[in-house]
Amino acid sequence: MRKADLVNQISEKTGIPKVDVLVTLETMFKEVKDTLAGGENIYIRGFGSFITKKRAAKIGRNIKKNIAVHIPEHYIPAFKPAKEFVAEVKKLKEPKPDEGPGDDGV
Template identity: 85%
Template sequence: MRKSDLINQIADKTGIPKVDVLVTLETMFKEVKESLSNGENIYIRGFGSFITKKRAAKIGRNIKRNVAVEIPEHFIPAFKPSKEFVAEVKLKTSGKTDAAE
């Protein structure tokens, strides 16, 4: 599902115009990015948490030049789903088979 599909589904289910749904989603994404950039985590009960994870400094390797490169400590965004979210996905996908099998 793409963002446009999500906007269409929300608009169909709520009756809210697509433009308003788009503005709301874009604002939500912007606020999540800004909060994580400022070091603030976001907790949404029943859905999950948007958090930043700290990656320790380490030594990497440039394979082409065979040179060791120091990678400094940094933070990355992550999403941790709630227990309810995980349980619902497991329940609804347990009967489905993978198309690649």
């Protein structure tokens, strides 16, 4: 499912115009990004948590040049689903195939 599909479904189910749903979703995404970039986590009861995880500093390798590269510690965004969310997904018997762009069904 793409963002446009999500906007269409929400609009159909709620009766809210697609433009308003799109603006609301874009605002939500921006707030999630800004909040995580500010070092705060977001907790949504029954859905899950948007959190930042700290990755420790490490030594990586550039295999093309055969040299060691220092990778400093950094933070990455992550999502931790709530127990109710996980339980709902576990009820699913077989996942639907993802029909994203560039997917030729191979």
